[in-house]
Amino acid sequence: MCLMGMSPTHRTTIVIIGAGYAGTMAANRIASHPMVTTLTRVRLISASAHLVERIRLHEALRTEEDPVRSLPELLNPTIDLVIGRATSIDRKRGVVHLSDGDPIPFDQVVLATGSTSRAPAGALPISGIADLQPLRDELVGSSHTRIRVVGGGLTGIETAAELAEQRFDVEIVDSGTVGSHLGARARKQASRQLRRLGCTVTDNHMCQPEPGMLTIWTAGFAPVTVPCDPPVSTSSDGRIVVNRFLRSPTDPRITAIGDCAAPPAPHLRPSCASALSLGAVAADILISDVLKTPPPSNTGVGYVMRCVSLGRNCGLVEHVSPDDVPNGPVLTGRTARRVKDWVMDRTTQWLIEEAQRSGSYRIVRGPAQ
Numbered sequence: 001m002c003l004m005g006m007s008p009t010h011r012t013t014i015v016i017i018g019a020g021y022a023g024t025m026a027a028n029r030i031a032s033h034p035m036v037t038t039l040t041r042v043r044l045i046s047a048s049a050h051l052v053e054r055i056r057l058h059e060a061l062r063t064e065e066d067p068v069r070s071l072p073e074l075l076n077p078t079i080d081l082v083i084g085r086a087t088s089i090d091r092k093r094g095v096v097h098l099s100d101g102d103p104i105p106f107d108q109v110v111l112a113t114g115s116t117s118r119a120p121a122g123a124l125p126i127s128g129i130a131d132l133q134p135l136r137d138e139l140v141g142s143s144h145t146r147i148r149v150v151g152g153g154l155t156g157i158e159t160a161a162e163l164a165e166q167r168f169d170v171e172i173v174d175s176g177t178v179g180s181h182l183g184a185r186a187r188k189q190a191s192r193q194l195r196r197l198g199c200t201v202t203d204n205h206m207c208q209p210e211p212g213m214l215t216i217w218t219a220g221f222a223p224v225t226v227p228c229d230p231p232v233s234t235s236s237d238g239r240i241v242v243n244r245f246l247r248s249p250t251d252p253r254i255t256a257i258g259d260c261a262a263p264p265a266p267h268l269r270p271s272c273a274s275a276l277s278l279g280a281v282a283a284d285i286l287i288s289d290v291l292k293t294p295p296p297s298n299t300g301v302g303y304v305m306r307c308v309s310l311g312r313n314c315g316l317v318e319h320v321s322p323d324d325v326p327n328g329p330v331l332t333g334r335t336a337r338r339v340k341d342w343v344m345d346r347t348t349q350w351l352i353e354e355a356q357r358s359g360s361y362r363i364v365r366g367p368a369q
Ligand SMILES: Cc1cc2nc3c(=O)[nH]c(=O)nc-3n(C[C@H](O)[C@H](O)[C@H](O)COP(=O)(O)OP(=O)(O)OC[C@H]3O[C@@H](n4cnc5c(N)ncnc54)[C@H](O)[C@@H]3O)c2cc1C
Pocket: 017, 018, 019, 020, 021, 022, 023, 045, 046, 047, 048, 051, 052, 054, 055, 056, 057, 058, 084, 085, 086, 087, 112, 113, 114, 115, 126, 127, 128, 155, 158, 224, 225, 226, 257, 258, 259, 260, 270, 271, 272, 273, 274, 275, 307, 308
């Protein structure tokens, strides 16, 4: 790897782009490793000084408080946090260009730039922090507005339930089946709870934004990446193709994790759960590089459960196999909601603990890779 032939005093510069769940996990896990600290410099490029808790965005529709956490409070203090937007990766010169500021040299670069909405004109997305205010503005004083949530995935279901519980007139629409990612029992439970909250559930309907109706778009997210020069391989939907070591086959100095990556693991879904585990695996691989030890033999990540909020007093927890197939009991009601709250709280706790002790987050293993 590129570390070969470097002087013994060379500190490997690992540049991580994007401080979401994946990037923050990777940065903390590397930086807090006691044997790596003196051998590496970890630089984390973040578009803002906060980590956005995307998994809480729908709940922030009815508060004025943004679901963000200050990055310095989450990061290992040795991490060099660079606030800025990466605009390109110059592979020949080995630097990351920023929209503002000097280029940042790297030995290894990790793309953890997440995803964004594919909302068409006339619809409002719920994907990032900037989406909250336009949605709040539409919702204020408009209790009679009809709201159509397009996309019956887990984000759509959570958003529809949250708004229906606030007594908005909500319809959730999917071109296939609402909750198709859930197992049959869980899907039925989710539909029942949505209807109980007064939400209309419409399957098999392709729709576009209509005047006089607030359309919230949750149907499909597009990866966000930083262009590489020369380019590296991407999947048909624009994610960075990576091998089982989460490295680009075009350039092994480039790692990609989280929503922006396409690892050879078809069971992986864009999620906070995948992002945390992929961030941890990437860190372990980069640590083994620096220490010149063999990389982890199993780099596969997976799942234990799907956890969905259905309003503030009800949730749904569905057990799944490591490759994400429903395989056990479905928990509903207040207990499931409490589990969901616990998981959301743990998410940032896991990052904080990782900042203190490398390896404290236990990777959720999937099928071996
Ligand atoms: C409303 C909603 C609810 C959700 N609920 C759940 C849930 O309950 N459970 C679950 O598992 N998943 C959930 N998800 C999905 C989950 O949030 C994402 O899959 C997860 O955030 C992906 O993590 P990530 O680290 O890959 O990317 P992100 O969390 O998106 O982080 C990427 C970061 O990179 C930054 N960035 C991007 N480009 C650049 C650049 N050029 N330079 C510098 N910084 C850059 C972005 O600003 C962002 O901070 C939900 C998503 C939404 C929108």
